[in-house]
Amino acid sequence: MTGILIRGASSLGEHTDxxxxxxxxxxxxxxxxxxxxxxxxxxxxxxxxxxxxxLHTHLREPGGEAxxxxxxxxxxxxxxxxTAVHAMANTSxxxxxxxxxxxxxxxxxxxxxxxxxxxxxxxxxxxxxxxxEIGAMARSxxxxxxxxxxxxxxxxxxxxxxxxxxxxxxDGVVAQHAQEPRLTQGAQMNEGxxxxxxxxxxxxxxxxxxxxxRDVLLAQHVGARLHICHVSTAGSVEVVRWxxxxxxxxxxxxxxxxxxxxxxxxxxxxxxxKVNPPLRRDEDVLALRAALADGxxxxxxxDHAPHPTEAKECTWAEAAFGMVGLESALSIVQRTMxxxxxxxxxxxxxxxxxxxxxxxxxxxxxxxxxxGSPAHLTLIDASSERTWSVADLRGRSQNSPFVGETLxxxxxxxxxxxxxxxxxxxxxxAETVAAAHEAVTRG
Amino acid sequence: xxQHLLSTxxxxxxxxxxxxxxxxxxxxxxxxxxRKLPPLRGKTVVNLFFEDSTRTRLSFxxxxxxxxxxxxxFSAKGSSVSKGESLKDTAQTLAAMxxxxxxxxxxxxxxxxxxxxxxWIDAAIINAGDGTHEHPTQALLDxxxxxxxxxxxxxxxxxxxxxxxxxxxxxxxxxxxxxxxWLLTTLGAEVHVVAPRTLLPHGIEHWPVTVHEHLDDAxxxxxxxxxxxxxxxERMRDAFFPSSREYARxxxxxxxxxxxxxxxxxxxxxxxxxxxLEISSAAADSSASTVLDQVTNGVSIxxxxxxxxxxxxxxxxxxxxxxx
Numbered sequence: 001m002t003g004i005l006i007r008g009a010s011s012l013g014e015h016t017d018x019x020x021x022x023x024x025x026x027x028x029x030x031x032x033x034x035x036x037x038x039x040x041x042x043x044x045x046x047x048x049x050x051x052x053x054x055l056h057t058h059l060r061e062p063g064g065e066a067x068x069x070x071x072x073x074x075x076x077x078x079x080x081x082x083t084a085v086h087a088m089a090n091t092s093x094x095x096x097x098x099x100x101x102x103x104x105x106x107x108x109x110x111x112x113x114x115x116x117x118x119x120x121x122x123x124x125x126x127x128x129x130x131x132x133e134i135g136a137m138a139r140s141x142x143x144x145x146x147x148x149x150x151x152x153x154x155x156x157x158x159x160x161x162x163x164x165x166x167x168x169x170x171d172g173v174v175a176q177h178a179q180e181p182r183l184t185q186g187a188q189m190n191e192g193x194x195x196x197x198x199x200x201x202x203x204x205x206x207x208x209x210x211x212x213x214r215d216v217l218l219a220q221h222v223g224a225r226l227h228i229c230h231v232s233t234a235g236s237v238e239v240v241r242w243x244x245x246x247x248x249x250x251x252x253x254x255x256x257x258x259x260x261x262x263x264x265x266x267x268x269x270x271x272x273x274k275v276n277p278p279l280r281r282d283e284d285v286l287a288l289r290a291a292l293a294d295g296x297x298x299x300x301x302x303d304h305a306p307h308p309t310e311a312k313e314c315t316w317a318e319a320a321f322g323m324v325g326l327e328s329a330l331s332i333v334q335r336t337m338x339x340x341x342x343x344x345x346x347x348x349x350x351x352x353x354x355x356x357x358x359x360x361x362x363x364x365x366x367x368x369x370x371x372g373s374p375a376h377l378t379l380i381d382a383s384s385e386r387t388w389s390v391a392d393l394r395g396r397s398q399n400s401p402f403v404g405e406t407l408x409x410x411x412x413x414x415x416x417x418x419x420x421x422x423x424x425x426x427x428x429x430a431e432t433v434a435a436a437h438e439a440v441t442r443g
Numbered sequence: 444x445x446q447h448l449l450s451t452x453x454x455x456x457x458x459x460x461x462x463x464x465x466x467x468x469x470x471x472x473x474x475x476x477x478r479k480l481p482p483l484r485g486k487t488v489v490n491l492f493f494e495d496s497t498r499t500r501l502s503f504x505x506x507x508x509x510x511x512x513x514x515x516x517f518s519a520k521g522s523s524v525s526k527g528e529s530l531k532d533t534a535q536t537l538a539a540m541x542x543x544x545x546x547x548x549x550x551x552x553x554x555x556x557x558x559x560x561x562x563w564i565d566a567a568i569i570n571a572g573d574g575t576h577e578h579p580t581q582a583l584l585d586x587x588x589x590x591x592x593x594x595x596x597x598x599x600x601x602x603x604x605x606x607x608x609x610x611x612x613x614x615x616x617x618x619x620x621x622x623x624x625w626l627l628t629t630l631g632a633e634v635h636v637v638a639p640r641t642l643l644p645h646g647i648e649h650w651p652v653t654v655h656e657h658l659d660d661a662x663x664x665x666x667x668x669x670x671x672x673x674x675x676x677e678r679m680r681d682a683f684f685p686s687s688r689e690y691a692r693x694x695x696x697x698x699x700x701x702x703x704x705x706x707x708x709x710x711x712x713x714x715x716x717x718x719x720l721e722i723s724s725a726a727a728d729s730s731a732s733t734v735l736d737q738v739t740n741g742v743s744i745x746x747x748x749x750x751x752x753x754x755x756x757x758x759x760x761x762x763x764x765x766x767x
Contacts, residue, residue, distance in 0.1 A: 191645045191646075192646045193646030193650075195644070196615075196645060196646050196647060196650075197650075198553065198576060199552035199553075199573070199575035199576030199577070199621060200552050200575075269552070269556045310529065313529065313531050314529050314530055314531070315530060315549065315551035315552075315553060315554045315557060316552065316553045317551040317553075
């Protein structure tokens with residue numbers, strides 16, 4: 001296996017040196033000279049970040065292959081600079097058994113674009129009634145550590161309590177989709193003056209905040225870890241901040257779209273902007289950014305939710321909830337957090353790689369870009385800018401809310417365990433990636 | 444003139460008054476021996492009804508026919524639409540048939556807006572009620588009715604300045620209420636809304652209205668018109684109010700409350716009425732009631748809207764005495 005020499009990248013935007021990779025591992029840093037047969041990546045002017053880790057991805061396989069597959073979803077991930085994704089459990093069949101999670105994990109391993117970490121369902125069929133075989137999924141070769149009924153809230157307080165306790169038994173975490181179902185029956189968009197005007201059923205902030213408040217108290221009571229998916233309101237931020245101050249083991253994520261977009265986009269009834277939880281107000285967006293900067297919100301997770309065109313080309317009420325986000329996530333974080341001065345690139349590495357890997361118990365991300373760490377990294381051109389279009393999407397679906405927006409930054413290279421998945425801003429073809437990945441894992 | 448009629452928010456005062464004035468012209472033709480007018484000859488108007496509404500459909504059909512348009516009525520029930528055909532495919536089918544205007548009634552808010560803006564079809568879109576959003580021709584016919592009652596033959600060119608209108612009932616789910624709030628405000632009226640808090644939309648404090656929770660408080664403000672909205676009885680099941688008896692007692696226009704109204708106060712209802720619930724027979728059948736006028740005026744308003752949107756803007760200018 002030949003090595004790779006990355007020349008002149010600026011690690012975390014802080015200092016420039018060379019990075020030598022061999023057998024999928026970073027083996028040297030400093031001022032290095034190319035060795036015979038070594039492939040050189042000229043990274044002058046590029047920023048090196050650890051490979052990004054998404055804690056919230058819908059890969060849709062099995063069952064939803066019309067929208068996305070493990071292959072197309074991990075290609076979209078690589079294009080966005082990700083080297084690991086957590087595949088949500090709301091597939092068909094639901095990922096509530098060891099068999100399904102092992103299948104998803106194996107598909108990821110075969111394609112090689114990214115490490116696929118399946119998320120197990122908390123309850124059988126996501127029905128919220130009976131615990132899924134959490135132990136079997138944790139002990140399977142997929143070694144599941146994150147459990148979620150995402151799409152549905154584990155709304156029954158007793159089931160939630162049991163889930164927190166039982167999942168903790170296997171060093172896992174429950175990732176809660178915080179949505180009180182009765183308060184959001186038929187809900188279509190954020191509840192406020194605009195929902196009243198547009199005649200779309202309102203989705204009150206309290207429906208999210210009440211569940212978070214209940215669950216942090218439950219987590220404290222039983223001494224378990226809790227993760228809150230896609231926090232969307234300023235009130236939720238306050239609850240999480242309060243819980244952390246009390247020492248409760250809660251982590252929280254915000255999505256890129258909730259860091260940038262607001263409910264005003266519902267005005268044209270364009271269902272590309274229909275998402276769960278809904279887009280909120282300006283003050284919510286600003287509260288999320290501040291919380292991400294000060295650590296109240298731990299990570300950014302995409303909630304990449306591909307849907308076929310027909311699921312969005314219909315009336316708002318008929319349309320599916322969700323947006324794709326893997327390809328654009330880093331650009332949105334740059335625009336909302338870096339270009340605004342709220343986060344340094346080191347902070348970006350924390351919220352998009354180190355901490356999500358820690359929450360998901362993904363090995364190999366604890367010491368980013370250090371000698372001895374697996375070579376998961378992405379090289380970006382932060383000075384680049386483009387008008388986002390469907391041509392920038394690499395998955396199977398095109399439901400991006402950012403089409404037409406001017407976004408900064410571009411992923412120029414992505415390496416997953418030393419294998420180039422993106423080379424000179426182009427995806428490497430599937431056969432090459434699969435073969436190279438197999439060679440590294442075998443070696 | 445606007446290209447579509449989707450929301451009364453899109454009408455400025457001048458455009459709204461122009462529609463009302465053209466409707467006056469149309470109303471006069473109803474008294475003639477031959478009621479049919481030629482301006483939409485050769486034009487195709489499609490009534491696309493995804494939701495049953497015999498009254499609105501017949502009103503639009505009648506309006507289009509009096510203007511000599513070819514009328515196609517497309518009811519979703521029992522058609523391909525109920526078998527899963529999308530709004531997009533239906534729109535493109537109608538475009539292929541050469542529709543000049545589409546009158547659309549849909550159970551989802553925003554459906555008319557999507558037809559107008561998604562690029563599926565080029566026709567003029569007239570919103571005949573979309574979900575809980577808007578029903579602009581209803582608000583226009585209501586405004587026309589109020590103006591006629593107030594100013595009679597001297598209505599032309601006027602707004603509703605100084606008129607106090609109380610809209611009573613399920614504001615939360617009512618497209619009639621929304622369209623009326625915006626249009627009446629544009630025309631200079633002072634709008635009051637009355638409902639139990641459960642039936643008021645969140646954020647109503649941002650609307651240009653005075654809010655009352657009790658009907659008696661609103662009536663004490665001496666409104667010139669009281670508009671009663673139809674109450675869907677299934678709202679009780681969803682805990683918006685406890686019983687029809689309690690609703691009628693607290694928010695119904697009972698015979699006793701009728702006696703509190705001023706001599707010229709109009710009693711309005713978009714129909715169909717629930718007698719004994721939101722409105723008593725004493726109110727519905729009184730001389731103050733405009734219910735049947737509203738039905739008659741509905742045809743004139745819809746003729747005016749079809750004429751202005753479909754016949755073309757040059758003719759519009761002629762009929763209303765030229766544009767500034």
